[in-house]
Structure formats: structure tokens, C-alpha cells
Amino acid sequence: MASENKTVTEMADKKEIRLGLIGAGRRGAVAQYMHQPENNVFLTAAADTDPTALKAFQETVGRDVFLTEDYRELLARTDIDAVLISTPDDAHEEHAIAALEAGKAVYLEKPMAITIEGCDRILETARLYNGKLYVGHNLRHFPVMRKMKELIDAGAIGEVKTAWCRHFISYGGDAYFKDWHAERSRTTSLLLQKGAHDIDILHWLCGGYTETVTAMGELSLYDQIKDRHLPEEKGDAFWHMENWPPLSQKGLNPVIDVEDINMLLMRLDNGILATYQQCHYSPDAWRNYTIIGTEGRIENFGDMSGDSVVKLWNKRHNYQPQGDAEYVIPEEEGSHGGADPKIIDEFIRYLRDEGGSTITSPVSARYSAVTGCKATESLRNGSQPVRVPQLSKDLADHFETTFQ
Numbered sequence: 001m002a003s004e005n006k007t008v009t010e011m012a013d014k015k016e017i018r019l020g021l022i023g024a025g026r027r028g029a030v031a032q033y034m035h036q037p038e039n040n041v042f043l044t045a046a047a048d049t050d051p052t053a054l055k056a057f058q059e060t061v062g063r064d065v066f067l068t069e070d071y072r073e074l075l076a077r078t079d080i081d082a083v084l085i086s087t088p089d090d091a092h093e094e095h096a097i098a099a100l101e102a103g104k105a106v107y108l109e110k111p112m113a114i115t116i117e118g119c120d121r122i123l124e125t126a127r128l129y130n131g132k133l134y135v136g137h138n139l140r141h142f143p144v145m146r147k148m149k150e151l152i153d154a155g156a157i158g159e160v161k162t163a164w165c166r167h168f169i170s171y172g173g174d175a176y177f178k179d180w181h182a183e184r185s186r187t188t189s190l191l192l193q194k195g196a197h198d199i200d201i202l203h204w205l206c207g208g209y210t211e212t213v214t215a216m217g218e219l220s221l222y223d224q225i226k227d228r229h230l231p232e233e234k235g236d237a238f239w240h241m242e243n244w245p246p247l248s249q250k251g252l253n254p255v256i257d258v259e260d261i262n263m264l265l266m267r268l269d270n271g272i273l274a275t276y277q278q279c280h281y282s283p284d285a286w287r288n289y290t291i292i293g294t295e296g297r298i299e300n301f302g303d304m305s306g307d308s309v310v311k312l313w314n315k316r317h318n319y320q321p322q323g324d325a326e327y328v329i330p331e332e333e334g335s336h337g338g339a340d341p342k343i344i345d346e347f348i349r350y351l352r353d354e355g356g357s358t359i360t361s362p363v364s365a366r367y368s369a370v371t372g373c374k375a376t377e378s379l380r381n382g383s384q385p386v387r388v389p390q391l392s393k394d395l396a397d398h399f400e401t402t403f404q
């Protein structure tokens, strides 16, 4: 969060920013980091189609804010400079385009959109309106991921050649099979919905974007559960540790047509080969990355700050579990291991043109979503290798120059 020691002069120098939230559900909680009165930034409005979500939001912020069930009313307000869009994935395109057309700066939750065309329409609208667009790939702000990036950039493993990510999701049955996440029409796939984070990290760590992808996946467990809530009921998508084993889950979404195991292979445009594997009913919850270069390998154990370590092997061994060097990741304050306050601070810095590069970009967000879309196509089409459409050069150039 912003420093509490700001002087009155420093504050007066900073232009006031007023922010609104669209989608006050679970992820909407990240908006709390946007309210920084000491930094002249105020969270002043929220829109959600669900009045219960609005009421809960009002109670959490504990002061008077503008509330509406119609996001267009929020966008019509001239006293709102920027919006955080945290609605379900299938609404991102509509909400981001409407916000950019209304002249608002946008913080859009990942994945950018659920179709390739949707992603590119958002980028085109941002360019047309010269709008500020920032996509919330907060995994890049996880201290453990930043440590891996730092080691790679420092040459600790030589030239990167391959990168593998295994994603264990113990809470899959809680968070993704009881509501809209379970439906292809709302997400395209969980490979895209969850994997967008990791495809993005693999691109970032490897310094390239996927050119060709092939995938396999299966709905292997959750379709066996017959205990479903009614279509008009809201599923309880909160995590409950006692929901174990996975087949004991109750109250699943009436429609389940997304896969619960997803595996993909990617060839990047710089020749690096990467893999991503995701299972929605593992007993534990974390991401394990290993990156292998010409002179070594790094791997993370645990992914939350205060509870994780990155190990480096850069000498020849047989089995050697401790590594040649260990980098313990210290505890940081804030949700997602400290990543959420950092990404919001970065967004505010970007809004204010305060300089310094951002570690996320709309172009990289586009490539992670588009790779997820194409991987889903391969997965549902006999694992055929599929080429990922490249972004037009003029659009890429536009964001290249506005995003450094």
C-alpha cells in the first residue's frame, strides 16, 4: 500500500483519482487496495447486477459510495476516472469496451476475454480511444515468480530452453464447478480461465509468446457428481477445507462441460518448449514451475511468500534435493502473497504516468488468453497442433510504445 508518511505537499501534487468497481463478487475484494486517501486515490462507486453483492461491498468499505445494478450508470458518471472490472470472464469484453468508450481507464481482470476476437476488439478500442488498459495478471507480482524471473535474467541457469508448470488445484470443486466457471459458454475452458495466469508466466519467464500449441484434457471427475443446485440458485463457490474427497462435493453447477484435467505443450516464437498441466482435484493447492537452461535449473517449492523457496541447481548431480543454492521467499503483506497490493500500486502509477515500466502488458495478456483459446481448440479436436494467431504489427507497436 502507499506510504502512510506522505506529506501534505506531496499529496497536493498528486492529481485526485476516483475509481469505480464493476463486479463486486469474490475478486472484487481487491478493490480495497485501490482506496488510498493518503495518495489522493478514492474508491467511490460499485456496480453489480446482484444487490446482495452491492450490500456486502458497502459494508466492507464502511462509507457512502455510489452503488448501482447497471454498470452503465457508473460509466456515465463524470467523476469516475478509472474502473476495476471484476465480472465473470464472458462479460469482460462488453465491460472493457464500454468503459474505454466512456473514456475511463481500465483495470481488467484476467483472462482478458474468452475469445481471440474479443481480446483483439478490446485492444483495438483502447487504441481508438487512446485509453489506458491494464490487465490484472497478478501472478507476475508474486514474490516467488519475481525471484525466478530475477534469477533467469541474471543468467543463473544460462540460456532458457524449456519451462514446465504443474498446477495443483485442491479448491477446483469449490471454486470452479459450482458456478459460471463450469460452463464453456462463460469461460471457453478452465484451461483458459485458470491457465491464463500460468501461460502468461511461462511466456514471461521464457521471453517469448506461444506460436504453436497442442493439448489434451478430460472432464474426468466432477461430471460424476449428481448433487447439483438449481439453475436459478447461486452456487456456494467459497473454499471449504472439509470438502474432501472431491467426489463428496455437493451443490455443483447444473451445467458442467469444462474439463477438470488440462495439459498442454507449447512451442514459443523463440524456439523454447513449455508445458502446463492443471488438475482440479489434487489434495493440495500450489503451482510448481521448473525452468531449465543451458547451465542449470530452477524450481519453486510452495508459491506463497513466507512459505516458499526457489532452488537452483547449477552443478552436475544425481538426485540432490536441496539444490546448489536456495532462495527463501520472505513473507509479504496483502492477499495473494503480497501480489495484490503491488499490482494495484502499479496500476495507479501507470494511471498517473509516473514513469517506470509495468511488469504486465495488454499484449502479453492477449497472448496468454489467445494461447488458452487455441489450446482449448486443440484439446477438443483430437490434440491437433494449432497455430496461435499473431497480433497485428500496428496494434503490437501501439502498446509497445504506450507500455514502457
Ligand SMILES: NC(=O)c1ccc[n+]([C@@H]2O[C@H](COP(=O)([O-])OP(=O)(O)OC[C@H]3O[C@@H](n4cnc5c(N)ncnc54)[C@H](O)[C@@H]3O)[C@@H](O)[C@H]2O)c1
Binding pocket: 022, 023, 024, 025, 026, 027, 028, 047, 048, 049, 050, 053, 069, 071, 086, 087, 088, 089, 091, 109, 110, 111, 136, 137, 138, 179, 193, 336
Ligand atoms: N487475478 C486473480 O487472482 C483473480 C482471482 C479470482 C478471480 N479473478 C477474475 O475475476 C473475475 C471475477 O471472478 P470472481 O471469482 O470474483 O467471480 P464472482 O462470480 O464471485 O463475481 C463476479 C461478480 O460480477 C457480478 N456481475 C455479473 N454480471 C455482471 C454485470 N453484467 N454487471 C455488473 N456485475 C455483474 C456478479 O453478480 C458477481 O458479484 C473473473 O474474471 C476471474 O477470472 C482473478
